[in-house]
Amino acid sequence: MLGERMEREIREQPDALRRVDYFEPLQKALGGRDFDMVLLAARGSSDNAALFARYLIEVHLGIPVTLAAPSVLTRYGRKIKYENCLAVGISQSGAAPDVAEVLASLREEGHTTLAITNTAGSRLTQTAEFSVLLEAGLETSIAATKTYSATLRALYEMVRALGAPIAPPVLPDEEDVEAAREAAAKLSGTVVRCSPLFALGRGYGYSTAQETALKLMECALLPCKAFSSADFEHGPKALAGPGSAVISFDGPKPHLESMGTELLVAPFPEVDETSQPFFQVVFGQWLALHAARARGLDPDDARFLRKVTETL
């Protein structure tokens, strides 16, 4: 079956998300420390997960967050003067050289550094002062699924460890994964038929919109672009209209439907808004997998992609 490994890994998420408690080691490492800002360094899917953390940190801790532009260091050789900073490098393989370079530089300058990775002994764990191992198990499909949601969880627990007054996250169980599959199966035909595709979200849901767009592109080779729901109104909306489809992680958008756009509204399970990304991303993953299968593509064998990407 096409995307067999991806399907297995999507289904492993309830288990992978509960396997270890990231909170305790993170609280031991970071609890009681104050930071003036948080720097998140990541690429690809991990960068999308970082967007979730950005909102959690800014909304619940009130600390400014910056998503690193590694080329400032790796291409232009410039070190930035951060105030007392927590620098977090995120990479499932732990091999991303530019993420490791940013972390090494901040550690050298005396900042606190944390690696979040699925790979013990990887370059990132050797670089950072503290490490969280995702322990999501080996991911064999090229598309990151269980490592993505495990990263979300690790970041959520990091924000709690830093003192955010939020409850532990509500996580999807097997029934939720199946419900997401059914919802996605119903909508995958529209996704395959429409072009261009847009994934919209705001706040906590923005990361899910970005991640779903990336998955639709890499698994199903469908041109999908994510926007914050607000940014979409500033120009790109010109592309909506008959033939196009919007996947909304931000609820109904009647004004887009009235323009003739097909509107796919991702389900909102009855959990706190801060836990929605754990549920909604599963819907996005299934959407990408179903669309890939409908197009006869094997997401376990994406064209020209290697599992570990190295950029400097």
Place this chain on the structure above:
Amino acid sequence: MLGERMEREIREQPDALRRVDYFEPLQKALGGRDFDMVLLAARGSSDNAALFARYLIEVHLGIPVTLAAPSVLTRYGRKIKYENCLAVGISQSGAAPDVAEVLASLREEGHTTLAITNTAGSRLTQTAEFSVLLEAGLETSIAATKTYSATLRALYEMVRALGAPIAPPVLPDEEDVEAAREAAAKLSGTVVRCSPLFALGRGYGYSTAQETALKLMECALLPCKAFSSADFEHGPKALAGPGSAVISFDGPKPHLESMGTELLVAPFPEVDETSQPFFQVVFGQWLALHAARARGLDPDDARFLRKVTETL
């Protein structure tokens, strides 16, 4: 002629870019002040211009930059504890309410606030402590062109006023605008024929990639997505290959050509890398205009778009 106003405004850029000296008033307002960080708040094209400023500030001043996520304030009602911060709101209309709210909040907290806008007396100028008026003249096409490049210039001069050891920017003259038109005219057929389209850039050129992708979408209704050249290697590259095209603002990409991707390399005029965006974005604007005309679309009359977009 389709896009007549857009063409006129593209051609007005050499004049609009030289009309006023932003440097002196900015130096008067900001010179000698030190900031621990810079916050840039913007939407749409202005947000793309902000990306240029981000690299200039981090590389030449070593001060961390964050691109605001206005919904932290407007949706979740959270005020972030910034260190001594320069907050810059960018909006050609000066009407963006969420950008103004972010600025108002930072001003109230005692930070330095600056508005960059083309509209005297607009909400943003009333909100910020300091204002730079672009004076680019009325922009009547829906697509921002001369206000975009004028914003780039204002941001560049802001970075100089903050003490960056960079020369005044080299700006395109009428011959440069015509050379960009010719280069774009040759490549617009490929852009219309290929799907999906990708615009790639890194560092200073990343903003141009983002802005070109936005222009191709809003003017020519072509699905184009921008990536940092590094991020593109992490997944989206799966979509490259026969039928697709990459517009590179980052020089040749032979490995993408060898995959069968059409590669359109934006010209690199012989100017400092920091001045390239002023030249390369003109190429991107022409590309979008030519593609729109080839598709029988009028970029002066984009579907469903209003000139001023209000989001909260």
